Amino acid sequence: METKKKTIDDIARDLQISKTTVSRAISGKGRISEETRRRVLAYINEYNYRPSAIAKGLAKSKTFNIAFVMPGDYSSSDLPFFQKCMWGISRTASRMDYDLIVSMVEEGDISQLVRLVDRQKIDGVILSRTTEKDEPAAYLLANQIPFVAAGSAAEEMIIQVDNDHFSACKELTSILIYKGIRRIALIGGSNSYIVNQKRLMGFREAFMQAGVFLDSSLIYTDVENPARIESAVEEILEKKAECIIAMDDSICSHVLSKLSRDHYRIPEDIKVASFYNSSLLEQHQPAITALNFDVTELGMVCCSTLLDAIDKKEINRKTLLGYEVLMKESTQK
Amino acid sequence: METKKKTIDDIARDLQISKTTVSRAISGKGRISEETRRRVLAYINEYNYRPSAIAKGLAKSKTFNIAFVMPGDYSSSDLPFFQKCMWGISRTASRMDYDLIVSMVEEGDISQLVRLVDRQKIDGVILSRTTEKDEPAAYLLANQIPFVAAGSAAEEMIIQVDNDHFSACKELTSILIYKGIRRIALIGGSNSYIVNQKRLMGFREAFMQAGVFLDSSLIYTDVENPARIESAVEEILEKKAECIIAMDDSICSHVLSKLSRDHYRIPEDIKVASFYNSSLLEQHQPAITALNFDVTELGMVCCSTLLDAIDKKEINRKTLLGYEVLMKESTQK
């Protein structure tokens, strides 16, 4: 019953030609008569032949796999990011006949990634979320495995693709400043994430450029848990800030629930904005001013950059992608 | 600079033995003297040699890859499920020297999966979330690719691993009934998901077994969007139900926000429970009675079941995993 998979040998025999020729007809490389190629292609089409990726891989010393490294300790609010990014990578990879292997890396344990490299199961790696001293990045660098970071990496030598968080944050902040909102507080997560450092820089730069005084006591970084977010909000309110910017949507949603519980009205009593947009905030009433990034595109660009790197094509060390500033009711004057 | 990867030939030459012997020492198959094996192992250890998975794969006609099929059209509330499940699969796979390839399947488009099968890149597949007429399942069945469904599948012939949603829903409902709560409403999502059918059956069974009248007009199924959830809640309140059970946490969170907006107190005015627990509900005040499932375990069991199937070991067509009933304040009398 089970029709054995055809091989290139079967085709050669059936068509009375050498398998070299069959291979050439399929790959399109090397000179081959138009007629022969047609015959082969017709045959392949009829029998739905597809070359074995693994045999091809062995012959070419490639795997046609790339790995996507996901931290195991993401918070659930990070999931949409990983998912969309993966979606973009996966689509682009597919199109280029590559497949995506996921490698979960838990705090300090990169053994899954090491296995992948040791056993030579991958041609390259995409890192999602990189920290200042990034273990996977260091490992891959040392082992000369091509990789690209989805998101900014600390070291400039790392190939990286990122949305332009710095400019985005700067622009959103600038807009608020020019609307006359001057006392703006910022609540941010871990400063060991490069992206949070960029966000802070963008925020600062906006004030600098506008020549407006920035009250540093309104900046809260490394705010790691809900309790600390809430106390930060309390302090900020005491300090009579006009606006709170949350560095990401998870922080923002805590800010919002705290404000709602304490019966503050947005934007009348206090304005709120977020440096990151997601479905978490989408539903909120009133709508929240936020930065929006196309994460699927990020994934796609990462993937094509990686594939180019694998093929030793020329690539940009650093690619910066766009952003959208969504001005909504929450910052209305 | 770049140290070329060692091959089994290098080892054989350096150790002055045949590569057959080296292979045996590594795999542990076949008779081999203790001393020879030690020498090989020592060498391997010193040079950190790892056999090429791809060469091994070609020789054994295996890929040591399994695919995890993720629907592209999940809602963001499903993400934690996919993520945890994937985490469980990935860990177990790793341990058995398999790797996980993700295959995204968008509505009606299983081309990514087809490619994987055609190019022989995988030994088996894990399906997450199966519908009544499941395209991927039908395709894999037709192509005789081993696969297991994470979650209940419609056809009994499909190998499936699932939490026991039926018993769980029945138990939670029974507890509420025995507490004297009789007018219980149910709001459920798409009935084309097998899991939602099981939930409904469990709910019904609890009433049946308790011999309590079930007002069918309090059952809302196929409630697909927030607007419909809200109108369902309104109707339910008009019908003087004492409790609302949401089939999943996404529905539940909409129910909760609707109730909160209309100033209903939980549990005083109306009780609320959910047939699914997640971080979405975790934060809620008051705490919500819900069913809890270990999704990581589900992933692990799926994976080991699949690997057994691939190795033609004996396996159970159907494995039912446990659950936890979390009784909280939201259903307190």
Added chain:
DNA sequence: CTGAAAGCGCTTACAG
């Protein structure tokens, strides 16, 4: 216990 040899299904100089 050990090895020579064939084979897994492709690709690719090399020669014609």
Added chain:
DNA sequence: CTGAAAGCGCTTACAG
């Protein structure tokens, strides 16, 4: 334009 042959790095009957 086409083919014979070697090679990618393993495994595994088969023979000793």
